[in-house]
Amino acid sequence: MSLLDAGAALVDHPSARIEYWPQACDAATADAWFDALLQQVPWRSDRRMMYERDVAVPRLLAHYALADDTAPAPIRAAREVVARFVAAPFTSVGLNLYRDGDDSVAMHHDRLAELVPDQPIALLSLGAPRCMTITTQALPRTTQKIELQPGSLLVMNYASQLHYLHGIPKTKAPVGPRISLAFRVRPT
Numbered sequence: 001m002s003l004l005d006a007g008a009a010l011v012d013h014p015s016a017r018i019e020y021w022p023q024a025c026d027a028a029t030a031d032a033w034f035d036a037l038l039q040q041v042p043w044r045s046d047r048r049m050m051y052e053r054d055v056a057v058p059r060l061l062a063h064y065a066l067a068d069d070t071a072p073a074p075i076r077a078a079r080e081v082v083a084r085f086v087a088a089p090f091t092s093v094g095l096n097l098y099r100d101g102d103d104s105v106a107m108h109h110d111r112l113a114e115l116v117p118d119q120p121i122a123l124l125s126l127g128a129p130r131c132m133t134i135t136t137q138a139l140p141r142t143t144q145k146i147e148l149q150p151g152s153l154l155v156m157n158y159a160s161q162l163h164y165l166h167g168i169p170k171t172k173a174p175v176g177p178r179i180s181l182a183f184r185v186r187p188t
């Protein structure tokens with residue numbers, strides 16, 4: 001594969017781009033990173049105010065600054081894999097652990113205040129496949145679903161956060177745990 005090959009384009013828009021590579025890293029590597037991160041990361045459970053109620057965020061979270069060399073080795077290795085597909089000066093990685101089908105992330109766009117304009121977000125998936133829903137922000141909403149495979153990479157450009165929403169819905173299907181690594185360039 002040549003450097004910075006284009007992935008499959010998931011949206012058709014003049015400025016928004018969401019690209020998908022089903023196998024940015026091989027299955028054995030994705031499995032090894034999943035096992036290591038599940039064990040080594042100090043996963044935390046967060047609470048957020050939602051409609052004036054204090055509710056548990058339905059997944060576990062962690063975060064590392066990429067300059068932090070105490071980050072587990074798979075984080076640094078994953079950063080190198082991501083660099084083969086997207087050239088961006090990532091500074092931060094947010095980790096999500098979806099323990100089962102009850103864990104989810106609601107439809108959202110990533111917080112713009114936490115992104116440097118024109119820099120992308122790269123999501124590397126490990127563990128069980130989970131479905132992502134992508135909708136337009138404009139009405140009438142059009143919706144698409146993509147099953148994120150272990151070892152896959154999904155890259156959303158900055159403009160996609162202005163025109164689309166994404167989320168990982170709950171599922172009643174029996175699914176195993178999944179970890180996603182969200183690489184971002186955060187303002188300093």
Ligand SMILES: O=C(O)CCC(=O)C(=O)O
Binds near residue numbers: 105110132167180
């Ligand atoms: O787990 C995923 O693939 C999506 C995570 C996400 O959207 C986020 O962390 O903002």
Ligand SMILES: [Fe+2]
Binds near residue numbers: 108109110166
């Ligand atoms: Fe997101």
